Amino acid sequence: LMVGCSSGGNTSAPAAGEGGSGQAASTDEQEIQAKIGVVGFLSGSGAAYGEAQKAGLELALGELNEANKGKLKIELKFEDSAGEKEGAINAVNKLINQDNVVAIIGPTLSGEMFAAGPVANEAETPIFGISNTSEGINDIGEYVFRNSLPESIAIPTAMKAAVEKNGLKKVALIHASNDDFSVNGYKVMKATAEKLGLEITGEATFANGDVDFSAQLTKLKQTNPDALLVSALYKEGSMVVKKARELGFTGTILGGNGFNNPKVFEIAGPAAEGLIVATPFSPEKKDDKVQAFVKAFEAKYNKKPDQFAAQAYDSLYIMSQSLLAAGKAEREELRGQLAQLRDFTGVSGKLSFDEKRNPIGDAVVVVAKEGKFVPFE
Ligand code: ILE
Structure with a gap:
């Protein structure tokens, strides 16, 4: 078993040193080390989208690394694209070529994904949109995924x-x-x-x-x-x-x-x-999974999660599940597992994926009332 992110030499995985045979001592008990890049709209006019995504991802990261101790350790590497296509392309290039990430989550905007998705796809690195709701995202290529409802x-x-x-x-x-x-x-x-x-x-x-x-x-x-x-x-x-x-x-x-x-x-x-x-998500939803998430989010950040935090949170659970199924942090194996995802129930609802990896799910309609969104009924 190859340990660590073997898609490049320079990883943080203990056994995947540069040069040499690259083979780790093969004990199946080795913890998988997975470095995942995140490209977010973290500064500028839409920074609240990126902040919500970062908060959701960091909450999931803590929970997953605790739950998967000894089996899988995920590290997140955040890059700010400032909502710009150029920024997203640069971030994706850096994460793939310098940081040797096994996959990328983001970028935030559909326009950024249209610009940077082809770069990741060309480099055969899975890229996973968590807020891209435009048509055509999955048409970029077979390394492009998303859990955001179109x-x-x-x-x-x-x-x-x-x-x-x-x-x-x-x-x-x-x-x-x-x-x-x-x-x-x-x-x-x-x-x-x-x-x-x-x-x-x-x-x-x-x-x-x-x-x-x-x-x-x-x-x-x-x-x-x-x-x-x-x-x-x-x-x-x-x-x-x-x-x-x-x-x-x-x-x-x-x-x-x-x-x-x-x-x-x-x-x-x-x-x-x-x-x-x-x-696809309302913090008011009477559902145990949703309420446990809302409670944990509030405890950590002192506010309620929005839809962007929820989809970000779910995405890391999907990554974790797929990495464990792959048994190693390698881009190709991870892509294969992500492509096999047929349905997933997260805090942002139950999603199915069509043959083009597009998510299909239900949206709830909400209306703004006294400073928050409540069910429109
Ligand atoms: N869903 C939009 C997009 O795909 C925005 C994401 C609102 C922040 O670009």
Whole structure:
């Protein structure tokens, strides 16, 4: 049995020294040493996504290393991509070539995965998205995985619920045109509106980094929609929500995956009230596994986990399970085990994986109420 991350010479594994035969003394009792890289949006306008992911991963790391003592020890190596494609590519290159990681978790944004996923795929290193919700992520290649529920499942669930309960007939759409995820979410919103027979009264775009949305929102409000559908990351998305309310829009506001972070309440304030989103995870869910996770998370960080923390937490459990099944920390074996994953029950629900390794699962619809998201019912 080869011990350690043997995908390169320079690893922290005790027995995988450089040069030599590279063969460890073959006792099957050796602890597997696995170094996993993490690429996260840890600084900049979406840093709360990355922070939530880091918190979820570190909680899982402590639990797993304790539970797997003597069998598997995971080490995480974090890299900050700042939400930039270039940053994600550099981080992935460094983790693969310098740190010799066995796999990579992240990067945070779909756009970053579209840029950096091909690099990992080319280097035959498993890369595992924990928040990439765009279409097409798994098409990058067979080393690319994710446990994040695609917008194509989440958004229609939220829209159907909103149409049913709020009686929507006419909708206006606004999205960030320079962010892959926001563009994909907008396409899903538009296709779903058409499918549900809703009238589209108007459309508008903005760019990430913008701070003034009055022109677009004034125009959309004049088209008199029952609902505003917003596809954006939390910073711009929350400012759009706030502005829409300031301009006197009183209809329904529905957003995509970008809104699943408590920053929404900080930025939008009371204007967030009534905002509808779909999420695969709610800390309010009456489920033993979820509540044990929420309790452990609160004990460690003094706040409730969001969806990004939950999916990050689950991802390390999937990695751990797959590494143990592989019996060694090698990229190819790990890829094989990840590809065999057919279903997994984590704190973010039960996931199945289709033949393209896309996760299929249920989203719950939540609504913002007094500073937090509660079930929309
Ligand atoms: N789900 C989105 C994406 O895939 C964002 C992740 C919100 C933070 O890019």
